[in-house]
Structure formats: structure tokens, C-alpha cells
Amino acid sequence: MMLLAFIFLLALLPAGSASGRHLPKAAISSPVFGPREVQGVLGGSAIVKCFYPPTAVNRHDRKYWCKMQGTRCVTVVSSNYVAPGYEGRVSLIDHPEAENFQVNISALGLGDAGTFQCGVGVNGRGLSHTVTVTLVEDPSEAAELFYVKLHSTWTVSCSFGEGTESLRKYLCKKETGGCRNIVDSHQDIDPDFQGRILLTFEKPSGTFSVTVTQMDWEDTGLYYCGAGEYGKDSNLKGLDVFVYEDKNFPQLQTKVIGKTGGSATFECLFDPLMKSSTRFWRKLRQEGGYETIIDNIGFVNYKYEGRVAMFENPGNKTVTVILNQLQAKDEGFYWCMSNELKEQQSSTELKVVEGKPALSGKKTVEALPGSRVDLSCSYPCQYYSYEKYWCKWNSSGCFMLPGQQQGVAGPSASCNTSTRTMLLSFDPLTEDDEGWYWCGVKRNGAFGETRGVQLLLSSGDDAKHTPELLEVDSSRDSGAVPPGGAYSDAEVRKGAAPESSDESRGSNTLALVLGPLAGLILIVVTAFAIVKYRQLKRSDLVSVGSYRTNISMSDFESVRDFSASNGAKEIQETPVGGDEFVTTTDTQESAADTTKAKRSSKEDAELAYSSFLVTSDTIAQGSSRGDSAVPKVSPPQD
Template sequence: MAFLSLIFLLTIVQADSAISNSSPIFGPKEVTALVGGSVTVKCFYPRTSVNKHSRKYWCKESTQHCSTIISSNGYVSRGFEGRTSIIDYPENGLFIIEISNLVRRDMGPYKCGIGLNDKGLSFRVKLDVSAGSIIPEEAQLFYVEQHGSVTITCAFGDASDRRYLCKLTKYTCATIIDTNGNIDPFYKGRILLSNLQTPGSFNIIITQLQKQDSGLYLCGTGNYGAEGETKKLDIHVYEDVLISKQQPILNGVQGGSVSVECHYEPKESKTTKYWCKWNENECTFLINNLGDVRDDYEGRIVMHDSPENGTYTVILNQLHNGDEGFYWCMTSGEQERKSSTELKIMEETGQPSLAVDNEIHAVAGAPLTITCTYPCLYADYEKYWCKWKNTGCEPLISSEETQAGLVVSCDKGNRILSLHFDQTSLSDQGWYWCGVRKGGHYGETYATYLQVQGVLRNAEEPLRPNEEPSDVVSQNRIVPLNNANKEASNDIPAESHKESKHSTVLLSVLIPLGIIFLLLATAFFVVKFRLFKHSDLVSVGSYRTNISMTDFENARQYGAKDNVCVAEAHETQIGGKDDYIVTTNSPKEAGKSKAKRNSKEDVEMAYTTFLLNSENIQPRGSQQQ
């Protein structure tokens, strides 16, 4: 009979404990105070609009009912006037009861609750009033909504010992995480232990909390049950219908994308939001809302903030096997919310739904169209293109045009979303995303890189391997800039380019003039050379001249015959006694020619005539003989 009674009592205790644990109201299970001292009891409740305005109370249990000691309506029981108070903090979901001048008869079971009577939501608290001088340390309370997070700070003197968190069971304290790298599989990917700057201090963060996480914990140094220090923690996880349920597992495919929606307190919209990838020792930063992006994630990750509803969405595309793991949403606000999500790459599920060329080459100054095909699944979704930046990827929806000349069009019949460029430029180079969204929620995306080529080359040059004839524009072909040319062009100031342009124009004028002048000079010297080649240097007295050999040839043709017709010869002494000039002119004409005798032409003709008729002239001495 006694055995049956014990079983019955244990059943009642367990049932009562289950009711207490299922209630959304939470407080300390037991508090201890000294006689004549005071005690403070914190009771938490969900922050719904109904709870915020409902009556809060503190009552003492008896066998029949729970007699109200004090309530938020202003009621105070006899015997507690002047030594008890209740303060409600609806914005924090918390009300605090304080009792002073404690006596032994104040000991016993109490309840803190919400409602018009003691039948409402409540939590049982045991008050112990001790006559001793030492008060045992109470457990630190943590009241967390389901799928939420909690940050625990533990500080101890010795920083060299092992640091750990364990959960109390009936017989032991099971290790959850420690600095030796041990992690309970149930908490993998959603718990992190990090040391603080103060020696011996460390933080423990648990995300994606579940109802099973409620219970008593110990954080400490050393080993449980042996040496070291410990601190008791009491965590209560309640279900809040206002909190959106986080998707615990995301499935992606090779080359595809995933999107994660993170939540934060809307009143703290100016706080920093960031996303990181979890590992055993830290959470590696990937992106935040300030425009900071990890280098190896540029072009494949973006964050969209929606402060009006307290959410931000992170999209990761170009997925590969190395992306598998756990990712955390985090904020820097006072009511900081953290959540974790596991990403798995499903190799068997096939290809991404959206299809775009992985890399596109364009010609500077030429039009371009990039196409993205989508399945029937996204027929009712809003489709968009956007150019990736570290601060985001602002969607450009169908039929919308920007000042940069970008137009998005959708061929619903063929399920093709196109992005048109009127005229590409080097500034258009970069990452472009094709994506879908519905009801303000972002869905699948696909990224492609646009490479714009911008250096001119003659079209006559042969095409290099893998180059298309379409690259030829206006008798010139566009080829990529190499890094050296880019750096050199960046170092040249604008004024140098202008001076170089003027110099080019000047040279284009002077060079043809110089060529013409050179041709004229060459022709002149060739003619002179030919004339000089047919001339001999002849001396007439003290006068030297060039006489053309053609003159002598002409003279030989007429010399003998013309001399026959000469009536008489006239002799004129020029120099010495042996120098004569013979002329066939009359005396009257001779007088005329005498006036021109000093000219070069007269001298040449006189000497030529002299040579031709020298055989017919006899010296005076011979005539006398």
C-alpha cells in the first residue's frame, strides 16, 4: 500500500511539473532568502497584445485555492501592506514581485500568473526563508521563444582550464560543448563557444532553440563533479505564435541558389545585420547590410533588407559542395536575434530551374541581349534582372527601363526573360542575376558574368582561336585589354591624352607635305644629273663653262656646208695673239653682237664656231708667204 501511495505521489508531481513546463509563464522554480531580508521574483510571459494588458498577480497556494497577495490592479492582501510590490514591464514581457521583511511564515509555494483569477496562466515558485547567513546561488533565468536564440556569458578566474556547457540530468551533467572540440550532435551547427577578452570569460550562443532545450544547465571550468567552478542556468523555451518558423534545412543543387529569411526586431531596423558560416570554433563572416562582403563570395551573395516587417533575406547562388554546412543570421541590436539554418547540396536532384550562359562576352559600343529561360513553375512569379553590387542587387522587373539604357522584356510563350543593352560599355562589365520572387519573398536566382571587350584592332588580322566574326565592328575588331594596358592607361592623365591627340593631327598634316617635297627635290636632282652627265667642262681663256655635247653634234652637221656660204670672215682679237673669234655676221650685225659679247651664251657659241672653222683659218704670216 505504501508503495502504491509513493507511485501516486510521483505521478502527481510529474503531472504538475509537466503543466508548469507547458505554461508560457516562466519564473524561478525556487528562491531562498534570509529572515528579515527581502526576495525578488521575475516572471516572464509572451509579449502578445492580450498579455500586455491583462492582470498580473502573485498568490500563495493552499490545499483549496491560491489566495492573491498582490496584483497589478492595485490589490494588496492584509499582512503584506507596505512590504510587497509588483511592477509590470509589458514591452519586455516581464513583471517583478518584491517582498521585504520576510518571516518564517512567508515560506511556502506561490504562483505568479496572468488572468482575472488564479485559474489563468501561471508558474509555481517555492519560497524558502532561512535563518542561516548564507544564501545559495540561484539559477540565472533565460526566457526564449521557440526557434529563437540565447547568449550566455560565464566568467571565472582561471582561463587555462577547460571551459564547457553541460545539461543537468537526474544523475549527471551531459556535455553540450567544450573547448576541447566536443559538441553534442543534437546541438551541432546551432551552438558556439567563444572566448572573451577578459581572461576566464566566454560566451555560449545557442540558436534555433526547441522545446527540448528547456532545462537546467551548468557552465564552468575544469570537469563537472571534480575541480573547477560552475554557474547554474535555467532556460525556458516557449512557443510564440508571432515568430515565423525558420526553415531548419535548405536543399540546393549544384550551380543553383538558396534564399534565407532572417528576422529581427523592427524597432531596431538601424542595427547591423550579418550572415556567417558556422564551424566548430567560430562563425565566419560572409556579408552584412553595410556593403561588406567576403572576397571569395563576391558576385554570388546578396542581402535584401525589409525594415517594414523586420526581416532581411540572404541569397547565395553558384552553389557547390563546399557550401554545405550551417549558416547563422545575426544582428547587433539589444534584443538580438540569431537563427541557424543547415544547407545541403543535393547532387541527385538535377540542374537549376533557371538557365543562363555562365559567361557572356560583349563588344564595347555594340548592342547586346542576355536571355534567361525559366520553367512553367515560375509562370506566375515576378521575374527580374539585376546587376550585382556589394550593397545589393536591385531588381529590374519586366518592361522597365533604366537611364543606362537597360530594358527587361519577357517572352511568356517561350518562357524567356531578356535583358537588352542599347550600347554596351566597359562600365557594364560585371555580375548579372536573373531571379524570381513572389509576395515580397525572393526565390531562385542564377548569376552570369558579362565580359566587355574594348581595344580596337584591324579587321584584316586573323581571328584568334575561339573568337567570333561578330566581334568585328566598323572595319575594326575589339579585343580585351590586358592588365598592363589597363594599368598604363589608368596612369596617364586626361591632359596627356589631349596633347597626344593634337600631336597626331599635326603629324598627319606634316608627313604628307614632307613626302611631296621629297619627291619634288628628287625629280629636280635627277633632271640636273642627266644634264650634267652629257656635259664636258671647257676652258675659254680664263673662263670655265659646261658646254653640252649636243651643241657640238649640231655644229658638225652644219660646219662644212655653212662655211662654204660665208662671204668673208671677220677676225676679232679677244685675248692673246692666238685667240680669235670668227663670225659670219655682217659688220652691222657684228656690232650688235659685240654688245652681248660678255654673256655666257655668246662665249659658248663663239668658241663652238671657232672649233668648227679652225681648219679653214690661216695665220697672217702664211698669207704673206
Template sequence: MTLLAFLLLLALVPAGSARGRHPPKAAISSPVFGPRQVYGVLGGSVTVKCFYPPTPVNRHDRKYWCRQRGSACFTVVSPDYVADGYQGRITLTDHPEAEHFLINISALEQGDAGTYQCGVGVNGRGLSFRVTLSVAEAPPVPEAPELFYVKLRSTWSVTCGFGKDTAELKRYLCKKEKEGCRNIINTYQDKDVPARVQLTHEDPPGSFRVTMTQMDWEDAGLYYCGAGEYGKDNTSKALDVFIYEDKNFPHLKTNITAKNGSSATFECLYEPLMNSSTRFWCKREGKRCDIIIDNTGYVKENYEGRVAMFENPKNKTVAIILNQLRIEDEGNYWCMSNELRDLQSSTELTVVPGEPALTGKKNVTAQVGSRVNLTCCYPCKYYSFEKYWCRWNKTGCAMLPAQPQGLPEPGDACERSARTVVLSLGPLAREDEGWYWCGVKRHGVFGEAMAVWLSAEGEAVPPGGAYSDAEVRKGAAPESPDESHGSNTLALVLGPLAGLILIVVTAFAIVKYRQLKRSDLVSVGSYRTNISMSDFESVRDFSASNSVKESQETPMGGDEFITTTDTPESDATTTKAKRSSKEDADLAYSSFLVTSSSIAQGSSGGDSAVLDLSPPQDRV
């Protein structure tokens, strides 16, 4: 039952899709390609061209031409060998830069007819292609098809010409099949023109070129280009096309789907252009292609600010970004060159409804001379991408320094889950008006982009005096450059000086406070007590006019005192002199003794009282 279901599913798979997924057997088994049939004339010569993949190994490997007899193939010629019977009339020449080698056989004999193989490496390895050689006794001989060795996903271009007499006839390209020759494109065809095929008229009159992009495995085969009707007019040419895969060839997208209002990035093949060549990008409209942008600075008027071209030689591509997408942008776009035909490619664009991932204010108006911030909001899926801002012009988009801002600021048109990258401009000048692009890219490949139009209005304000939002609302004028610079310089000079003065004053105040504090602390014997100096001011004169015993506390004997006798003159001098905190304490102590003596005398009827200053244990 399972097997039956599998067979039914297999039968429902379209033949075309299966054919597209799997290359022809010949392409899988051997990437070497040559002519299927070669014709020569008896006594004449014939040249066989064999192609091989341009890998470093193949370029240096052995090339050979062998004759098949049964299941074996015997070497006829190689770079260091020529078989008997072919001496002097066969050569093998390798052209690795052109990815092929040539076998030339002269003095053809009837016995030379047969089946041969051209190959690379050792016989039997599979890198070979079978060729049949026919030798006619006399001309004419059939014309062999022209060979084309085409890379998978690349572009095939061929020119056909049949003289000016055929200039008015229908030109066509068809592919040979069992039922006949299936039409690919012709000059009379107005509808159902394949988007990836183009037919253009060439000089001289009667010549034309057919270009087919996105070559796939099923495109291999035998084609005919001609004038008139196939099979009726004897004006056709056979074209044998072989498809092979080059691992180093860029994989270009053939179909792009993008959201309305967002952007799309197209990739084109890159090769350095010649001095006389031009690279351009166009939109296919029927048989013609409407040029949108080229590398010389041309941009179609209604695409200004919407399209830009970025060359990336490192990965051999040219990126074309089209933003502000609309439904009418759907269609087929071609990368082309007027000389390098192999660089041509095509991509189909489909625009679907949706919201762009990059968001922000698309039109910004700012005052000349002010500062302005252009904000671009991106979702979490772009966190690891490189973000950029650039200034658009007709020749490209010059990168500008941008600043990541993290979460959006109040007023930004962003969701709270998004983050922002900001371009800050200022002081704004008239010439800053124009298109600015915000975008993302990864590993050098450009991704989504968003365009912002910046308008500069009003008269210029003094540079350096950017308006803040509050000043703009209140109409406050900014400082002039000189005032702003002067005030900033003055602040830089006076700030540190004021700080230094404050430190000195504070230190001085602390010292004075400590001096006053120490002067209030007086030693009395073995006891200490806090006595205010104001209590002694009233007895200063009394202490100066009486001879009393003053004592000083010495560091050696805390309870011992040395007495000195001072005269009134010395007291007066001491009062006027500048005293230290220690001297102030001594004076306070003397005054205290005098005051105590007077109090004692007043209370004892004139007897002198003695204050016992001896330690408590010595008292009796």
C-alpha cells in the first residue's frame, strides 16, 4: 500500500520541476564537452574543440584524444605522446585560460572516420566526451553546430546574421525537440515573451542577438537561430549548448518577493568594465528594456532617491537597491552591459502587502543652522546586521557615521520592542537637503533599506548655536559663537580657581576653629575643664596689675608646675603681643588663679586661701 501511494505521488510531480531539480545524465557523468559530430573532407583537415571545467586541477591535468574500439579507448595524442600512423599530422593544444583544448588532424584519411573521445586525466576516469568523426570524399560537408559551454545560472548570448537581404524577415530562436523546433523568441512575437529571454537587432542589418539568462540544466540542447520560417528557408544556424556547474560562480536570485513600501536588493554579476563600456539596470517592458540607472550617473527622473548602485568586487557582484516599493514596480529587471554580454542577468520582482521592517519618519523638516536627528528603527531580527546611514546621489550613496541609540526615545515612530540607529546632522545647511538612506547589510551583502527626505527651511542661524526643542518652541535665539566660546573659556578658567580658593578658606577656617577649641581647653592640676575665655575678660586688668604665680604644664611632669613672676610691664607687652594657642591657655590659667584667689579672700574675711593642686593621694 505504501509503495502504491509513493508511485501515485511520483506520478503527480510535474515533469518540468523534476527536470529542473536533476541535471541531464551527461552533465552529471562528465563536465567535459565537445562536438557530437565532426565532418571533414578526404585529404583536408578538421579541428575539434573540447571544453573542461576551469578548476586548478583540470588546468594542469593531462589532456588526451583517444579512439574507441569496443569498450577500450586507445590514446591517439596527448601532450607527450603521438600514436603510430598520426606522426606529423595531429596536434593537441591546451588553452587553460579559455577552458578548452584543440585537436587538429590534417591529411585526413578514410580510415580516420570513427568514434573518439576527448578527455582530461586518465582514460576511464569519466571526464571525457564522445565525438564522431565523418570523412567525406568531396565537399560540401554539413556545417557542425556552434558550441556553447555555459555555466549553471549564468547567461547565454549568441549573435546570428544572414545578410542584409534577410533584414525584413522574421528572426527567431527555437530549440530542437522530437516534435520539431519549439519557439523560444522571435521578432513577430508581441505576447508571452519569456522574461529571461531578449532579442535585439545588431549591426550590420540582418544580424540579431539573443540573450537568455538564468540558464538551468534543462536549457542544454540543440538550438537553431534563423531568419524566415524554420525548415522552409535555408537560413538557419545550429547551436549546441552544454550546461555545467561552477562551484565558484555567484548564486544570484532569480525571483524576489518584497513588501509594499519596503525595498528589494538585486544582485548583478561584476567584472571590471572596459573604458568604453557601461553597466546599466533596466525594467523589461515587452520587447524593450527601460533603463532606470547606470554607472555613469544617469537615474531616471521618477526613480531619484529610490534606486542606487553599489559595486562589490570582493564577492563579484553589483547590488541594486530599489526602495519605497509600489505594486506597479512588479516585473522583470535586467542587469546589462553594452559590451560585456556575459554579465547580463535578470530577476523577477513580486510586491506583496505588508509592513516594512525598517521604520521611521520619512519626511523631516528642520531649520537651517539647527541640529536634526534622523532616526531609523529596526526589529530584533536585524540585531546582528551591520547598520548604516548614507547620503544618496545619482552616482551612489556615500556612507555616513551613524550612532546606535538602543531603545527608541519618546516621540520616535518606533515600537517599544525595536531599536534605533540615529544620524545626527548640524548645523544644518541648505546643501544638506536631500535623500538619506538607512539600511542593513550582512557579510557585505545589502539587505533592506529605508529612504528619508530632509528639508532645510528658513534663514541660517549662527553656526554652533543649535536650537533645542524648547528654544525652538519659545523662539529663543541661540548664543553667538564668540559669546559661547568666551563663556566656556571663562568657566574653564574660573572653575578650578574658585575651587582652589574654597579649599584654602576651608582649611584656614578649620585651623582657626581648632585653635579656638584648644584655647578653651585649660589644664588645672591633674584635671581638665572647659572654661570660656569670655569669663576672664573682666579680670584681665586685675591679673595684669597684681603679681601672681603663673604655672605652665610641662610635658615631663603632668602634675608639676614651674612658677614665674611677671611684672606689670611684661603683662602689658604680652597682652599686645601675638600669642599662640598655648600662651592663650596659660593666660587663661593665670586669670583663673587670680579669680579664685579673690573669691577665696572675699569669703574668708581677708585671709588668704590656698588652692590645693596636689594629687588627691597627697592630700592630708
């Protein structure tokens, strides 16, 4: 029955790598760690160091060293006790700040050999670790002890002298039947350590170091670093590695997945953040070694300009690195490294997959100096409640730009939640504004997706184009800015405030509708004016008191012609209130004026008005004398 239960438990374990298919070694052992074996010479001394979990209780609790006798463990020394027979040669010193205590034994005797336990609290309560002490005449060099936190980094340095420069350098792990190669100077790397182990050469000659990140339970064990071949050369050094869990140690991601054109965020742990240290972010090369991409003192690899930035977070003792505009060739392993805190290095694998990035917008925007520019960045509904920001990139980082509501000079950022668009406005655009800008989102202070856009200043030749041509060209040019983006000086009326992107689109639509209508109205009005002008040319309407009459300009011409042909002082007028013709006398100068060249329509109208007044006066005088007073006019003789 127990066997069936064990098989069922194994079936539930997830499939994975060779190491992932085994139960964690430290998961079934005590949280207190120390060496498995300590060797000493009779009459000599030995030192045993034991580590315990860094809790407040453990720091103040009793520490002890006891010897196993059957099922009991008899105390030899503790925090406040030394057993009889051990006074003066056995001591226990607690180092709570280093989370360990040390047992010092001198004048080793036969009774000091055997199986012991070092622990915290009361003997036999489980917080203990078993150590075997042996006495030898010629002890071999004891393996160096390493206590490494789960998911942290282990670094070891090995040196074998100048005569070993040409020999193969390696790190192997002791297993049944031999020592499994983990890494060597020929770049032969065990698959379980791929991407998280690095071998580098150091000074003096013959010295090299090995760094392993993301230490797991299965990494506990006995290792050997050496020069040459294991078992054939004596250049060998033992390394006893213990992995233990610290629940306060932050758990960093070991793999990040990003989309082509999108971004990826990496967390680096530096505890504590030392201002004097230099922090690097590097990519491992497939052929060996690494390439530095960015550091915290202003260096950025030229191939990554505008794409990568480093942000320090002293609050949680981490550094965030963001890489955007992802490409397929960006896949690989990235390392956070320090020149002073090697144990805090970490590695992350980046996978780039096809897909549409969460943030979208133009990659490049070009505009004229002095114009208005709106950089736009659209985000999906899932980012609606996230904090949005714009920042300007340089080699020292990406510096946050103020929001529009703060009313400060320079570019201002705003967010339209109805259209899910973030805008960065420049009004007017200056030469200092050229460069890279990032839009991004945050959640609970943690950086999320970002997108980069490059703002370029165009040459003055673009100002020669008309606004219509600029608008047509912008729809065909992949690098041009859509409506709501960049505007040239020709597109903004002189003396008028620049319009927003929505107002610009509205004005363009209104112009397209009213333009043809205005042209049609202009044609109709012009035609009407021409018709009226021609009518006015032929007949001018004159009003006198309550009388209205049409005075034809052709009548004036015929009267003048008739008067001129007969040399008379009479002028024929059109009838007013009757059918009679009336005559009047005029001076010789007036008669002569009628023979002058043809007047303009305005002059003719004035003449007609004067003649009408004279005729009206004559008619009024005739009416007072009766009909006999009106002289008869003879028809003209041919």
C-alpha cells in the first residue's frame, strides 16, 4: 500500500529536466546546514561552522553542539554551557548578523571523533545538522564550504599557478562512478546549467572563476575545480556546496517572454545597493564570454541606443532593466553583474515570440522646428487602470516627463481614457526636443510594457510644400505622422493658436464639405450680377416723389440724334402721366452737350433725372393754364 502511494506521488510530479525530476534534497533535510565531514589531526584543532534560518527567534535562541550516543545527543557546548572535560578547549561563538555560529575545538583527542549535531533550540527538535568528525594522521585538504541561498548566485575562484595556463580548466560535480563535467574552458556546458553558468579567466595566470546563478536544491553537492583532466592531474580543489532557503530572499524570474516589437522587463538584485559599485547588464555569447549592453555609469552599447534603460529601486534593493523594440536576435541569456558583489549576480532567459505588442504607435516621427507635435501611444483595455507615463531616453536612463496638469514648460504628457491613447505634446518643437521617447505603464510601482518612438527634426525644405501636399504625402510616407501628430508651419495659421488633433480633423472635414458649396454659390451670384448689370445697362429705374418711370438709354440716344439733325433747341421726353409729347427750351450749351460722346450709364442716369425734373415742372405749369397752353410738336420731317 505504501509503495502504491509513493508511485502515485511520483506520477503527480511535473515533467522537466533531469534535475527537476528528483525530490529536492534540502526539502527533506533540516533548515540548519553545515559541513558533512570534518577532518582533524590528533592533538590539532578543528572548526565547524553551522548556518541557521535568519528569523528573529533563531537569532536569540540557544545554539548547541552535541555528540550522538544511541538515540540521545549529549550537549558538549551551547550558548551558555560547556560540559565537564571540555572547558578551555571547546567554545561556541554566535554570529547572528551572519546567520551562523562557529564551534572551535582544540587539543583534539580520541573522544572528539564520532557523530555530532549542531543545532538551534532544544536538542532533538529537528533544527539540527549532522557532522562526522574523523581523526587522521595526514589529512587531505578539506573541501571549502559554501552556503548558498536558494535562487541566489554561487561564485568560486580557483588558482593552480602559472604552469597551468595552457591546461583545460573545469568544474565537475562528484557523482557515483566519477565527476560529471559542469563547465570547462572549451565551452562544454552541462544542459542543466546552460545559460546560468560562466567561466572566466582572472589574474594571476592559472586562475579562473566560476559563477552559477539561480541555484536550486539539486545544486547541493560536492564539486571539484581543476586544471587538466579529473583523476589524471593533481591540480584539484574540493568545493562542498549547501543550498538553503531564506524566505526573505526575493524570487526573481528565470525566464521572460516578449513579443516582436514589444518590450521585456528584467529584475536584478543588488543587496545592498552600494553607490561605489558598478552594475552591468550583459548578454552571454554562444561562442563564450559576454557582451556588455548597459551599466549604471552611463555606458550603452551603440547597437542598443534608444532601446535599453536601467532604473534603480533602492526601496526593494533591485535594479530594473527594460529592453524594447524586441527582435528575434535578442533571444538569449542576460546577466546582472557587479564589480563588487559577485554573489548577487542573476541570470534570465529571454524568449521572443511573434505577436502584436500591447502598446502601439509610430516608431518614427519627423517634424519641422517651431511646429506642434503630438506623439501618440495607444494601449489596450487591460492597461486601463495602470499608471501611464512618458519619459525621454538618454544613456543614463529614461527620465520621466511631467503631466499636462502640472502646467510646466516643455513637453507635456496627457492620457485620453476614452480613446485609450497617451499623448506627448510639443508646442513649439525645438532642437533640444529631438531624440528617443518612451511611453509605458506601471502597476504598483513595477515597470511594465514600454514602447519607444524616435522624434526627428526635418529640414527647412519641407516648408515649401503646401498643406494639401503635406497631407497627401503623410498618408503615403511610412515615416510620416498621422493626424494629431506633427504639423508644419504651413498648416498652422499665423497668429492663431494651434488646434488639437480632433479639431484639425474636424476643420479639414468641414472645409471639404463647404468648399464646393461656396464655389457653387459664387458662380450663381456672379451670373445674377451679370444679368442685373446688363438690365441696368439697358434701363435705369428713377424715382421722383410718387412717380416711377423707366428711362431707356436708347431713347436718350435717339433724342440727341434727332435734335442734332434739326438744330432745334427742343428735347423730346418720354410721356409722364399721359400720351402727349411736351417740349421745352434749353440753352445753346445744353443742346451742344447732347452731341458729346456717349456717356457712362451713371452719367446717363443723372442726365435723365435732370431732364425728368424739367419736364415735370413744365407739365405742372401747363396743367394750370389748360390744354391750350401746351404747344404741339410737329413730327420730324424726313
